[in-house]
Amino acid sequence: MEYRSIAAYGLVGNRETGALVGPDGSVDWLPFPRLCSPSVFARVLDVDIGGWFCLRPIGDFESTHEYLDDTSVLRTTFHGGDGTLTLTDFMPPHGITHPETVTERSLVRRVTCVEDEETLDVSFRPRFDYARGETTIESIAESHAGDGRTDDGGIVGYRVTGGERTLSLWTDADLDLTRRDATGSVTLTEGESRWFVLTEGDGPRPTYGDCQRSLEATLDHWRGWVGSLPGVGGEHRDLLARSAVTMRLLSNARTGAIAAAPTTSLPEDIGGVRNWDYRFHWMRDSSIVSRALSRLGATEAARANLDWWLDHLNEYGPASEEVLFHPLYDLYPDDDTVRTTEITLDHLSGYRDSAPVRIGNAAYDQKQLDIYGELLLSASELVGAGVTLSDEEWAGLHRIVEHVCEVWQEPDYGIWEVRSQPEQFVNSKVMCWAAVDRGIELATGRGESVPEHWVRTREEIHETVCERGFREEQNAFVRSFEADEALDAACLRIPLVGFLPADDPRVQGTIDAIVDRLLVDDGLVQRYEGPDGLPGRDHAFVLCTFWLVDAMAAAGRRDAAATVLSDILDRGSSLGLFAEEIDPMNGEQLGNYPLAFAHAGLVNSVLGLTRAGEDRVGVDETVPTHHD
Incomplete structure (x- = not known):
């Protein structure tokens, strides 16, 4: 066979x-x-x-x-x-x-x-x-x-x-x-x-x-359940419903934890070593997915995710003296028969001979600073939707913001969990800014006094990123403070989290640079340029394409955003499912499948572009063309 x-x-x-x-x-x-x-x-x-x-x-x-x-x-x-x-x-x-x-x-x-x-x-x-x-x-x-x-x-x-x-x-x-x-x-x-x-x-x-x-x-x-979601409707109703069901399938009914995907070691590069176990609860992934579910009307998913992390902090304390949380945890953290330790199953040949087959994930031990911003963004959206945080929950969020103020200047492994050396990733700094910014917003909304060092830290992060993360010669934000010119599609989130307005020339330049250098085919965006410590090819990452749609829509380029959205939606499976990556050469879906990240991106882009159409600002731009 x-x-x-x-x-x-x-x-x-x-x-x-x-x-x-x-x-x-x-x-x-x-x-x-x-x-x-x-x-x-x-x-x-x-x-x-x-x-x-x-x-x-x-x-x-x-x-x-x-x-x-x-x-x-x-x-x-x-x-x-x-x-x-x-x-x-x-x-x-x-x-x-x-x-x-x-x-x-x-x-x-x-x-x-x-x-x-x-x-x-x-x-x-x-x-x-x-x-x-x-x-x-x-x-x-x-x-x-x-x-x-x-x-x-x-x-x-x-x-x-x-x-x-x-x-x-x-x-x-x-x-x-x-x-x-x-x-x-x-x-x-x-x-x-x-x-x-x-x-x-x-x-x-x-x-x-x-x-x-x-x-x-x-x-x-x-x-x-689907019928109870007010956000499931419109032109792309069937895809929204399929994404909602898929994300909920990955949301554990007993613990509230959200798995990134239901599979392990489906390869990002056929015949290569980029094969990972995604059957874990990531703070980043789960927060993004829970927000997408909440935007469809399933607010309980976002609440359950926030509660999981704050309960874990309250019960188990910080992961270590240097790290408040590990990036990922077992779906059942109280089950000592399950381990995050990464091992290989050498007796299995791997999908199309893509070895090694791995179970567990070594990213558990990485420092990833962007994760805190994701959780604070979720808390902020919940409060905006009318959810009231308890004093205990606020105490946990306050502790997270304090931690970010202490560690934001440190290098980390970033959103892409590179297996090279840690860097001062721009996206990590921006998400640290988002954590402090939303902490200030939540404190103000509660009538709490805002610590002065929070305000100073927010300003310092902003100034540092704009000074050290932007390259005039590229007219774009780059991957890290150490990078001369390497791009990172995660920088598309700069306007989406409110770090800079979408009409800022630096944001517009970053969008243009990513279209020019990371948009490799119609509707397909690669994650980043530069080394990641692994051999083989990294193909187009589905979520990054949805980020491009979101950034274009925010920047007033609605026609271009709609075209990119249409292109990526056409690349779903016959069942409306998306894997982690797509090979631009042959359109083949690669990586763990289906990926919760990708379906969250679909929901956010479809709903966001619909809102942009209802409340248009700016002018539509020429539809981008990919480079060869």
């Missing part, structure tokens, strides 16, 4: 974990029971040994897949040699009322023949612990399954064990067992269905009625 395109996958999930499902009906990625848990299926990282769960016609077929409107339920349609099958995949989300035998820690799959007759091929090949652990499958004895329920439709169980882990596969399809695989085929006629329920533990047998009610409850849950 060959690897399929990253963008070919759909994500289904329960707000605790998620599975990637290909258009051939194969689940090729599933960490279970949590997103940060080791995988049960990982064929996306090794086609030979990673493990998979595939439901497909037995012969040649063509397929399409789509999400059922406003939900995370994925439907794949197979047109086989004799008939047509539909495959419906979902995971019941946390918090809905479940039939007692279909728990929220379940992957549920239904295959239905909708035309003529077709034979289904079943291949169930779990491989515990990233294919490192022993896996065995055995039939569940009838005495265990028998519970007096009469509408089970012939559903039988298979127990899957690996070390101390146990899963159960319940199905009404007759399967043949080997020691660690279950396979088989079943012919379906028009109107017939087969159910497959993979669930944690060794629980009771589900029935047809349980499965159907769970599907209906899942559809109702997602459609009710």
Whole structure:
């Protein structure tokens, strides 16, 4: 088998974990029971040994897949040699009322023949612990399954064990067992269905009625939630809804933590080493994502994110004497079985031989100063939306601003988490300014006295960045104080956080320089110039393109912004999903997928450009052209 395109996958999930499902009906990625848990299926990282769960016609077929409107339920349609099958995949989300035998820690799959007759091929090949652990499958004895329920439709169980882990596969399809695989085929006629329920533990047998009610409850849950969001509407309603659902899938229902992505080690550079684990809770990513959700109307996400960080500071204290917070944390910080320590899985070949495969993330130990500005921006937006901060919450934010005043002059590893030496990154300084600025704003709004050194620090940061971060010869802000001319697309955020007005000539010059040197194709913007300590290519970063849209719109270049937005929206997957990066040479999506960052950028740009159209200032500019 060959690897399929990253963008070919759909994500289904329960707000605790998620599975990637290909258009051939194969689940090729599933960490279970949590997103940060080791995988049960990982064929996306090794086609030979990673493990998979595939439901497909037995012969040649063509397929399409789509999400059922406003939900995370994925439907794949197979047109086989004799008939047509539909495959419906979902995971019941946390918090809905479940039939007692279909728990929220379940992957549920239904295959239905909708035309003529077709034979289904079943291949169930779990491989515990990233294919490192022993896996065995055995039939569940009838005495265990028998519970007096009469509408089970012939559903039988298979127990899957690996070390101390146990899963159960319940199905009404007759399967043949080997020691660690279950396979088989079943012919379906028009109107017939087969159910497959993979669930944690060794629980009771589900029935047809349980499965159907769970599907209906899942559809109702997602459609009710999307329908409650006032920001989901307009020309790009479907993309806004898909982004909202995707970001919420990555928002843990139990802890409020937001994962950057549901995957690890999907490469930014095919065949290269830029392969990272994104199944963690970053202060930066989670704050940006929570603000995007809040702008759609899901204010509770922004509140939960702010609470998570302030509660963590209150309970655990600062990360060290030098660092108040690490940049990222486990989704379950109280679970000592999960580690952020970065290790490689050398037994896995990696997606399209992109090794190493990594779990954990060494950026945990980096100093990243921009993160504090992201959290203060979130707090400021919440207060602007009418949320009242408690005295304890304000005390935590006050402590963060004090820390920023102490450390803002230090070098760090920046927003891009470079693996070269730390620098005085301009974006980090600007975000430190934003942290102090919003701290002053919040204190004033609360009627608190503003410490004089906060005001002095804000002015000092501003003066220093304008003096040391701007290059007259480039007519642009550059990557760092040490850089002579290297650009950084993160400087597009300078007007977006209020550091300088969008019509300032230095902002306009920075936009022009980035269009000239980092816009590498229509709708694609690279992150930065200069070394980052890694070999290989860094391709266009999706979020940076949305930042360009936002900066152009703020600067009055609405026609240009609308063109760039249209270009990048056209590059989404057939399901409306975005990975981390896009290769401008062939349009291939690269990196972890789907990326919460990217979908937050989409929401912000679509909503921002809509507002710019309603309240236009300035004049539209010529649409930019990329350089060769």
